[in-house]
Amino acid sequence: MIEMDEMKGRGKRGLLRVVFGRTMFFLLFIALQLAFFFWIYVWLDNKYQAWGYGSFALISAILTIHILNEKQNASFKMAWLIPVLLFPVFGTLFYVFVQLQMETKIFAKRIAEVQKRTDHFLEQDTAVYERLSRRSRRNANLSLYMKKSGGYPTWDRTNFKYFPLGDEFYTDVLQELQKARRYIFVEYFIISKGILWDSILKILEQKAKEGVEVRILYDGMNSFSNLPHDYPKELEAKGIRCRIFNPIRPAISTSQNNRDHRKILVIDGHTAYTGGVNLADEYINRKVRFGHWKDNAIRLKGEAVRNFTVMFLQMWDVCSKKPDSDFDYSPYLDTGDYFHSPELDMDGFSIPFSDSPIDGEPVGHQLYLDIIYQAKKYVYIMTPYLVLDDDMITALTYAAKRGVDTVIIMPHIPDKKSAFMLAHSYYTELIEAGVKIYEYLPGFVHSKTFVSDGEKAVVGSVNMDFRSQYLNFECGVYIYENPVVEQIKKDFDETLPKCVRMTEESVEALPALHKFCGKAMRLIAPLM
Template sequence: MKQIRGMLRVIFGRTTFGVVSLIAQVAIFFWIYRFLSRYIVYFYGGFTLLSALVIIYILNKEENPSFKLSWMIPIAAVPVFGILFYLFAELQIIGKLMDKKLRDNMKQTEPYLVQNQKVMDQLARISKQDANLARYIKNTGHYPAYGNTNVQYYSVGETMFAAMKKELEAAKRFIFMEFFIVERGEMWDEILEILERKAKEGVEIRFMYDGMCTIALLPSGYVEELKEKGINAKEFSPIKPVLTTYQNNRDHRKILVVDGHTAFTGGVNLADEYINRRVRFGHWKDTGIMLKGDAATSFTMMFLEMWNISEKEPEEYGRYLRDPEYFYPLELSREGFVIPYGDSPLDGETVGKQVYLDIINSARQYVQIMTPYLILDYEMVRALTFAAKRGVETIIIMPRIPDKKYAFLLARSHYKELIGAGVQIFEYKPGFIHAKVFSSDGIKAVVGTINMDFRSLYLHFECAAYLYCNEVIRDIDRDFKETLAQCRSVSMEDLNKDPWYERFAGRALRLFAPLM
């Protein structure tokens, strides 16, 4: 009887329904294609002209050349299908509506994110270039530069997890949490116990996780389960059995805000592998930061802007500013500058990529990078190779044990060009690198959620913090050095030993790189 019930759950479950619905939609799409293909002989000239016009339109779009190429090849090779699919992608309106709502929310938070002119003047006196970068982030990415902020760096997920629990326990007014991955286990159970207890104490709790979690990690009714515990929860962009491109824009952010004065971000999600209580790909190396001070305001507003994309009632943003009576411990240093920023895939502005490029292009002595993926476009390859060629020590740490074989092969397809130009690539022998860290010249660094791949730089909602002249950068550089000691260098000889079919697969996958 149990087996029969199990089979019925599978047959009539939401996953089966979703798969069947998608198959049906794909079938309809191909039927339309086949139907039109019957008449291609009669309208061959028209289809050829239409393909040419669409390709001209794509060439003139303000878009990354890799995305243009990914569209032009199928349109030229299979005109009817290629044009249909392109029009299908271009005419999606849900993403446009989401972008409008997010922009409206950002206008409402603008009064709480005014740039302190004294901070900007001080930054400009030290570095005009970094003041210009701060202006760019403010003008296009919405978030100002701050002083008066302490930054704590965490070199592994375990220490960050301990700090998160400590701050959650100290919450008095509200807790905001926004994460890409949530999976039930020791880590989430411990956090959930604190959240449930804090909710009973009267602390306002808002918890948002990406809709991808419901595919394999969480049940479909988990939001209601959390609400029963006093936690105001929601899924961002729930996965639906509908062919649409907006579902490609996932919320990859990791944000925790406590009472408006403390914020966390970094690579650490809420699952046991991130704190090495579950082994998946060897030792899981991750990083994160905690901000205490003025800069936490940006993460407060960043969370509320995303939360209110799906809300209709107006938000009282001013309620969630830091309590002016909150005092920081005297031992905390608040020197240097912190610029939190978010990146949206819907506004056409690649803030995360531009910040990375600015660090690479302005480096004088060294650039140090930790990233789990290396799926690069032409601009990023040129920036990295030019930095190395002009004498900047350019080092990238990648995983030795990858979580995705295809991403690993694609990354290695870039290695020969990078190493040939003088870029040093190392692989982390103990396991998997999930950290997203840039540092340069001992004076600037970025810690956040942004990978070196197309999905992070173009397709996902992301966040990070840019640090300048902050003493915590010494901790970041020290961690990089200690991590490097556990790595092996990748040489040209190593690449030549790769099987020919893996090298071919890596290069062939470049055609689909914008989707990875």
């Protein structure tokens, strides 16, 4: 009886925490705002009836002309035109609400200011560029684009190690963290308590006690799904500095749609990691969610790490409430004699890059297109999501039609059913053109990897969908003629036998509702 009473007591306390907790208040405020916008919509809709069709048809026509002349992807234009033309009141109200978001404009201005102040830390080494030009004029042109549009220079003298599974990344990163002497920077989309994060945090805490500067930056979504709201204070008590990117607030704002999806870990300015792996147990298969989790990561040692060091510090600056001493990046970029190490004398070039949804330049998207269009023999892709715009569909189908072995590996067990239905809606068109699509039978693929012609590859956080390529902050590394490219190709070759090839018949055999929902969602795919 005593145990039963205790259980009832804990149940009541748990219910009270839900009812009077932060999440409930958050949902309440959101509901009130939605109710207010619904009232405005009803009021305008009544005016629509009173003023007649002509007035709102004129507004809709003017707005349509404006959207068609905007500088943005055609798929986004179509996603806006449908509600504006079919539902003039709702579509117009929604469009105006999105475009008048001052918070997004203020955030964009802050990012631009930080980048302007720190551009001189990312100057292109002319000797490296000249060596690349002699090797490949096409890749030199890509290097120019990545520097001009993304802000990040090309490097050589960088040693790479590729991890085809998060399990292997986990072991390596614990060893490298133990070697830190000056600082450790951690920036991840997802951080969740468990075996992986607890192991890393234990080392970070010990390093902080030894005088190593430790900074952690994570996306604000974690505060609702993975970590306590006051987790930064908990870390500060351990001697670890912490900031949250774009904390979730109880206010309807389009800025909440732009998340920090990057995965960056930097040690002492000479070692860095990126890839698809987040800091949670499912990424190292210590927690089963969607079958076997196929993910990857890559480690850099050498001069290219400078790009990741600067991009972390830039985002750290952006997330500060007021300017601080982080403006002087120089101490963090001084690596002493490390770059004279013989182990860095490896062939090839690399461009660690970041992609921002604020500047209107989809760097990751353009990089993927460049690889596909330049491919001569093959282009192999791993991605958890497949939500494509017309440019990407054209590039993939054109590659296949001109004889390039174009292969995509997708999950067979999805993490999001809606994204899976949407992905399947593209299969038939791609397969008809000759693109080969496989699904990973053991479970979920979370790798975001391109490899082509045995000479170039990309490993990073950029998915093959609108959210990654247009809405999130992302990162990755482009690699050209480095020996690690062959390791990435080997991972693809070893993964393929574990997959089932999709055909027109297998797509046709999918449930009718599944196919219909996928096709219907393409209407709003850019806004999902």
